[in-house]
Amino acid sequence: MKLSRLLSSAVLCLLTLSLAGQVSFGEPEKINSNWKFTLNDVKDGQTPSLDDKRWKTVDLPHDWSVKGQLSPTLASATGYLPGGIGWYRKTINVPQSKQGEKVYLYFEGVYNRSEVFINGQSLGKRPNGYVSFMYDATPYIKYGEDNVIAVRADHSQSADSRWYTGSGIYRNVWMVYANPLHIAQWGVFAYPKSVTKKQAVVSVSVEMDNSTVKDANLTITNELLSADGKVVAKDSKKLQMTAGNNEVSADLKVNNPQLWDLNNPNLYQLKTTVLKDGKVIDQTTTTTGIRNYTFDPNKGFALNGDWMKVKGVCIHHDAGVLGSAVPKDVWKRRLLTLKEIGVNAIRTSHNPQAPDLYSLCDELGLLVLNEAYDEWEFPKRKWLEGWNVGTPGFQGNFDYFGEWGEKDLADIVRRDRNHISVFAWSIGNEVDYPNDPYSHPVLDGGAATGFTQAMFGGYKKDAPDAMRLGDIAKRLVAVVKKYDTSRPTTAGLAGVAMSNQTAYPGALDIAGYNYTEGMYAKDHQAYPERVIYGSENRHELSAWKAARDNEYIFGQFLWTGIDYLGESGRWPSRGFYSGLLDFGGFIKPRGYFRQSLWSDKPMAYLGTYPTPGKGSKSQMKDVWSQLDAENDGNYEEKTPSMDAWPIWNYQEGQSIRVVSYTNAAKARLELNGKEVGQTKDYDDNTGIIYWDIPYQAGKLEVIGMDKNGNETARYAIQSSGQPYALTIVQSEKEICKDKGLAQIVVQVVDENGVPVMLSDNEVTCRIIGPAKLLGLEASNNEDMSDYTDNRHRVFHGHILAYIQTTGEQGEIKVQFTSPWLKSVEETIRVK
Numbered sequence: 001m002k003l004s005r006l007l008s009s010a011v012l013c014l015l016t017l018s019l020a021g022q023v024s025f026g027e028p029e030k031i032n033s034n035w036k037f038t039l040n041d042v043k044d045g046q047t048p049s050l051d052d053k054r055w056k057t058v059d060l061p062h063d064w065s066v067k068g069q070l071s072p073t074l075a076s077a078t079g080y081l082p083g084g085i086g087w088y089r090k091t092i093n094v095p096q097s098k099q100g101e102k103v104y105l106y107f108e109g110v111y112n113r114s115e116v117f118i119n120g121q122s123l124g125k126r127p128n129g130y131v132s133f134m135y136d137a138t139p140y141i142k143y144g145e146d147n148v149i150a151v152r153a154d155h156s157q158s159a160d161s162r163w164y165t166g167s168g169i170y171r172n173v174w175m176v177y178a179n180p181l182h183i184a185q186w187g188v189f190a191y192p193k194s195v196t197k198k199q200a201v202v203s204v205s206v207e208m209d210n211s212t213v214k215d216a217n218l219t220i221t222n223e224l225l226s227a228d229g230k231v232v233a234k235d236s237k238k239l240q241m242t243a244g245n246n247e248v249s250a251d252l253k254v255n256n257p258q259l260w261d262l263n264n265p266n267l268y269q270l271k272t273t274v275l276k277d278g279k280v281i282d283q284t285t286t287t288t289g290i291r292n293y294t295f296d297p298n299k300g301f302a303l304n305g306d307w308m309k310v311k312g313v314c315i316h317h318d319a320g321v322l323g324s325a326v327p328k329d330v331w332k333r334r335l336l337t338l339k340e341i342g343v344n345a346i347r348t349s350h351n352p353q354a355p356d357l358y359s360l361c362d363e364l365g366l367l368v369l370n371e372a373y374d375e376w377e378f379p380k381r382k383w384l385e386g387w388n389v390g391t392p393g394f395q396g397n398f399d400y401f402g403e404w405g406e407k408d409l410a411d412i413v414r415r416d417r418n419h420i421s422v423f424a425w426s427i428g429n430e431v432d433y434p435n436d437p438y439s440h441p442v443l444d445g446g447a448a449t450g451f452t453q454a455m456f457g458g459y460k461k462d463a464p465d466a467m468r469l470g471d472i473a474k475r476l477v478a479v480v481k482k483y484d485t486s487r488p489t490t491a492g493l494a495g496v497a498m499s500n501q502t503a504y505p506g507a508l509d510i511a512g513y514n515y516t517e518g519m520y521a522k523d524h525q526a527y528p529e530r531v532i533y534g535s536e537n538r539h540e541l542s543a544w545k546a547a548r549d550n551e552y553i554f555g556q557f558l559w560t561g562i563d564y565l566g567e568s569g570r571w572p573s574r575g576f577y578s579g580l581l582d583f584g585g586f587i588k589p590r591g592y593f594r595q596s597l598w599s600d601k602p603m604a605y606l607g608t609y610p611t612p613g614k615g616s617k618s619q620m621k622d623v624w625s626q627l628d629a630e631n632d633g634n635y636e637e638k639t640p641s642m643d644a645w646p647i648w649n650y651q652e653g654q655s656i657r658v659v660s661y662t663n664a665a666k667a668r669l670e671l672n673g674k675e676v677g678q679t680k681d682y683d684d685n686t687g688i689i690y691w692d693i694p695y696q697a698g699k700l701e702v703i704g705m706d707k708n709g710n711e712t713a714r715y716a717i718q719s720s721g722q723p724y725a726l727t728i729v730q731s732e733k734e735i736c737k738d739k740g741l742a743q744i745v746v747q748v749v750d751e752n753g754v755p756v757m758l759s760d761n762e763v764t765c766r767i768i769g770p771a772k773l774l775g776l777e778a779s780n781n782e783d784m785s786d787y788t789d790n791r792h793r794v795f796h797g798h799i800l801a802y803i804q805t806t807g808e809q810g811e812i813k814v815q816f817t818s819p820w821l822k823s824v825e826e827t828i829r830v831k
Contacts, residue, residue, distance in 0.1 A: 022355050022415065023106050023134060024188045024272075024284050025209070026178030031149075032060040032739075033807075035169070036089045039064055045087040046117035046150040052089050060173055062088075063166040065155070066323025070784045072571040075159035076387035079565035079575050080784070083158025086168050088151040092175065096144030102178045102211060103141045105149065106134040108171030108355060111324065113154040119147055127400040129155075129165060130351040131408045132415050134176070134185055136211075157395040159384050162374065163316050164566030164575065166324025171354050181216055181241065182282040183274060184209040186414035190270050191486040193251065195292040195304070200257040202290065206272055208239065208246040216241040219275040224252050224268050224288075232268070259304050260289035260420050262344050265365035267420070287362060289420030295488060295510055295531045297524070300554030303367075309547060310367065310555025311598045312345030313338060313580060314536060316564035317353045320574075320583030321775035321787050322802065323565070328356040329741040330802070334585040335360055338561055341580060341591050342598025347535065347557040350374035350429040350492075352412045361421035369490070369535075369557065370416055371426035372409050376472055377401050378437040378464055380430075387570045406479050413483045424487055426535075427476040430494035430514060432469055432504060439463035440498045455497070466495075470503025477507050492535035496523065505530065512536070512557075517546035524552050533557075539578065539590055539642060541687045544597055558594070563781065572784040582779035584800040589661075593642040596661040597687060602712035604662040604704035607644025611655040611692045612637040619643040640688040645796065646717045647757045650695040659690040664704030664712050672698040679705075721750035723759045725822035729798070734829045735805060737770070742803040742828050746816050748794055759797040761818045765790045767803065769812035770830055774802035805830050 022028075036055040044050065068082040094103060105116060105123065112129025115122060119142065123135035141147060155167040187207035194201045204222050218241055224233040233252035258266035267289050274282040294302040301310055319326040319334070331354075335346075345367035348357070352370060361368050374380070379396030409427065416422055434443055434456040445454040477489045488509030493499050496516045500523070505511045512535025513519060520532060534556030537543040547553040563579035574583070580591035587595075592605035609619055619641040644659045660667050667689045668679045677691035701716040730745035748759040765773055773790055780795035792799060803814055809830050817823040 022108070022132070023104075023174070023176055023185050024286065025183035025185065025282055026102075026104070026176040028106070028174045028176045031090065031092060031173050031175050034090065035060060035062070037062065037064070037086060037168075039084055039086045041085040041152075042087050045089070045152060046120050046122070046148075048120050048148040050089070055087075055089070058088075061170045061325035062168050063170045063323035063325040065158075065164075065167040066318075066321065066325075066565075067788050070787075072386055074386075075382065075384050076568040076571075076573070077159045077162050077164075077382045077384075077566055079164045079568050080571060080573075081164065081565070083155035083167055085152070085154050085156050088149075088153070088169055090149045091146050092149065093146050094141050094143050098177055099143040100180075102136065102138045102180055102182070104134050104176040104178065105137050106132070106174040106176055107151075107169070108132045108173070110151060110153050110169050110171075111155060111165050111167055112160070115152045117148075117150040117152075120150075128397065128404060128408045130353075131411055132171075132352075132355070133411065159382050159393060160395040160397060162380065162382060162567055163564060164318050164324070166318060170324040179281040180211045181218075181274075181276065182209055183207070183272065183284055184246075186411075188270070188272050188284060188286050189414075189417055189484075190286055190288040191417070191484070192290045192292060193486075195257070195259070195290055197259070198256060200254045200290045202233070202252045202254060202268075202270075202288065203249065204235070204252060204270065204272075205247060205249040208241060208274070210241050210246065216276055220248050221273045221275070222250055222252065223271045223273075224254065225271060226258065226268060227266060254290065257290045260291040260362075260365075261304055261306075262365040262367070265289070265363060265421075267362060286418050287359070287420075288418055289362065291420060293423055293487070295554070297529055297531050298552050300531075300551055301533075308344075310345045310533065310557075311342055312347055312367070312369065312555060312557035313343050313561025314347045314349040314557050314559050315561045316349060316566075317351070317357075318565045319585075319777075320563070320565065320779065321777040326354070327739070327741050327774075327802075327804070328360065330585070330743070331357055332360055332364075333743060334562060334581060335364055335366060337581060337585055337587060339364060339366065341587060341595035342600075343561060343580070343594075345369065345423075345555065345557065346561070347371060347426070349536075349557075349560075352416065355415070358416055358419040358421060362419055366421055367423045368419065368421045369424045369426055370412070370422045371429060371492075372412050372476075373401075373405075373428045374430065375401070376405065376428060376431045377468075380433065380436055387568060387573070406475065409476055409479045410483060413480055417484045417486075422487065424490045424510060425480045425484070426490050426492065426512070427473060427480065427508075429492040429536075431491070432466065432493055432495040432499045432502075434495040434498050435460055435463060437464050438466040438469060438495075438498070440466035440501055442498055442501050455495075466498055467502050469499060470507060473504045473507040488531075490535070500526075517543055520546055520550060520553055524550075539594070541597070541685075563588075563779070572782045574781050574784065577781045583781075584777040584779040586779060586798075586800075589644050589646075590642045593661040593687065596663045599663065602664065602704060604660060604664060604667065604702050604713040604715045605646070606658065606660055606700060606702045606715045606717050607641075607646050608648060608650075608656050608658050608700075608717075609641060609644050610650070611657045639686045640690045642688070645757065648695075648697075648700050648717045648719045649758055652695060652697070654695045655692055656695045657690055657692050658700065658702075659688050660702045660704075660715075661688060662702070662704040662713065665707040666705050666709075668703045668705065669693075670701045670703065671696060718754045720754040720756045720758075721752065723748045723756045723761055723821055724751040725749055726763065726816050726818055726824040727753070728816075728824055728826050731826050732828060734831060737805050737807055737809050737830050739807075740805040740830065741774075742771075742801075742812075742814070742826075744801045744803060744814060744826055746794070746799050746801065746824065748797045748818075748821065756797045760793045760795065761821060762791055762793050763799055763816055763818045765801050766815045766817070767812065768815070770806045770808035770810050771803050771812045771814075771828075772806055774804050776801055803828070
């Protein structure tokens with residue numbers, strides 16, 4: 001990076017080359033199976049002799065909150081789901097053959113305020129629920145015997161976040177065996193130091209950990225392998241391991257490198273081997289890549305010298321019915337769909353996510369803005385009982401930020417810095433929100449400040465001083481730079497006008513602006529060295545134009561890419577509903593609208609709704625819509641909706657607004673093969689072509705054309721009859737026995753096989769064979785029914801079933817039934 005002025009089943013079943021890459025050493029063994037769990041604060045739950053036979057047996061990852069009882073009395077921030085305190089226990093035999101080796105426990109994430117025990121002894125506490133951590137269990141291990149691991153997770157402050165977090169051990173857990181002299185945790189770091197098309201230099205550093213009292217002479221070899229397994233660069237160095245000398249570095253020169261970019265995400269494998277007296281004592285493989293970034297305050301962003309716009313989305317870490325325990329294959333399907341509609345970047349709002357997500361972005365070609373915090377030393381207001389009810393509370397992570405903030409950030413950077421997709425480190429989101437909690441005299445407004453009215457209630461002299469933001473930001477930036485100088489630091493600024501009065505923006509390499517597109521031009525002139533982008537933006541076309549039409553704004557991140565649990569509106573509301581994709585990962589209408597703006601491939605989409613008039617209802621049902629149109633009687637549509645579903649079932653003769661989202665120069669509308677309305681040119685003021693026509697049953701089709709009238713794309717919708725049958729429209733035919741996942745989509749159709757979009761039939765899923773149902777997801781934000789059983793209503797005519805294998809080979813039969821409808825069955829081979 002240069003700062004200017006500043007699925008096949010066979011593949012699914014293979015083990016990845018970088019299995020140990022998360023900890024960079026030793027022999028990792030995943031220990032996710034057969035844990036005992038109780039949602040109860042058991043006294044002395046760590047005691048080895050404790051009788052846990054009546055506890056529930058669960059496999060990890062495990063999120064207990066998503067299985068809880070939805071209630072309107074719970075916090076809307078949590079999606080009306082509960083928290084609590086839970087205990088996990090697992091008995092594991094450590095072979096006698098491991099005597100003399102170190103034994104570590106590595107947790108990818110426990111939400112939250114966890115404490116880990118081995119054989120009754122506390123290994124440590126980690127309050128941050130998003131940070132991966134490791135403990136040395138060696139002093140308390142009984143070799144050749146059973147050992148009891150116990151974990152307490154305290155999420156009794158259930159509304160400690162503005163979105164759904166989940167509860168418990170919701171990511172993978174590993175036991176790591178290692179020589180007492182081994183590569184340090186996250187001790188290998190590889191990054192492209194210089195890059196041209198003819199030659200690149202990959203800088204590598206290897207940090208060693210010596211828990212013995214003896215010095216040692218080591219040989220450390222780094223080999224860089226191309227995708228076809230050929231060694232393209234190699235370096236060996238001697239290291240005399242002492243108390244003060246435990247790191248080696250090397251520059252690996254690569255001729256004619258295969259660069260990583262969005263369309264060709266070429267990856268390399270770095271194989272690091274440590275030898276002592278000619279014997280291998282440690283070895284690890286790290287996935288890396290070769291690319292460079294350029295950030296310029298006038299020209300924006302370039303990847304490998306190609307200037308481009310970042311078309312990003314913010315995402316949270318849950319997946320609807322699965323909560324926060326999300327299998328990798330689910331994320332893969334979601335990310336591929338986002339790429340399909342033109343997304344090229346992900347913002348991990350507002351916390352680090354599971355390692356699987358970063359690996360997938362490396363593999364698929366998606367940029368990642370990796371974010372650490374939503375709060376620093378003070379909490380934000382949160383509704384603790386329902387939505388806009390009662391007095392806001394102040395649960396959060398502020399009570400441990402002072403002790404853990406810099407340590408957590410260091411671990412985030414060290415864990416994720418080898419992911420070539422990560423292109424910036426964000427140290428915070430909206431910590432500068434005016435008067436929540438920081439304040440500054442500039443908020444009083446007036447001619448001297450440039451504001452015509454007081455902002456957010458005006459200056460509050462008793463509130464925390466906003467000038468503190470700059471000092472904290474400088475400390476956090478220093479932590480990032482200690483472990484990675486190859487990428488810029490950033491943050492999502494909510495109160496740009498206030499923060500400009502502080503040292504906060506100046507402490508950052510690039511500055512993210514949340515929902516303040518109106519500040520772009522003014523600040524570009526006032527701060528000519530500042531690199532600016534939209535770190536959080538609404539979906540309106542005007543927000544995109546602010547980036548598209550200004551070279552110096554390098555892109556935007558929409559809120560959000562995918563619907564997520566929590567930050568819910570008034571009950572019934574499972575979560576925030578502004579995603580391009582819904583809870584099940586299906587493309588929503590606004591996803592197709594964004595595809596028309598962002599995709600280079602010809603596309604067209606058709607949606608409909610009754611022709612609006614004053615007093616009609618908004619097509620969208622998210623929190624923004626509730627805030628923008630509290631009184632539906634006063635709602636008046638200003639532009640055609642970006643939320644029109646592909647439905648063609650209305651009353652005969654009813655006036656219907658038909659909208660097309662397309663990147664074609666013009667579009668023609670046909671009803672039953674005959675043109676209706678008139679051919680219309682693309683409207684850059686709204687980004688939407690529309691017609692108001694009387695409803696007539698049949699086939700409605702839009703044809704997108706270039707400026708010469710040549711067809712480039714088409715999209716059709718069809719009137720349906722009554723629900724008649726269930727049919728499977730997407731499934732895997734073969735999955736592996738080790739936690740293999742099938743994602744089966746079932747659609748309600750009429751007698752002619754036409755999807756029935758208006759259907760809400762209840763579907764029951766039954767499984768015969770070595771698999772279990774993880775959940776049924778129909779993606780209805782207003783459905784607050786039970787999500788723990790095998791029955792659920794479809795939404796827009798379809799539902800998604802997550803089926804996971806249980807470890808045995810064989811055949812799985814998955815049956816879907818619904819009263820009065822023809823059933824359907826899928827057979828899946830487990831290998």
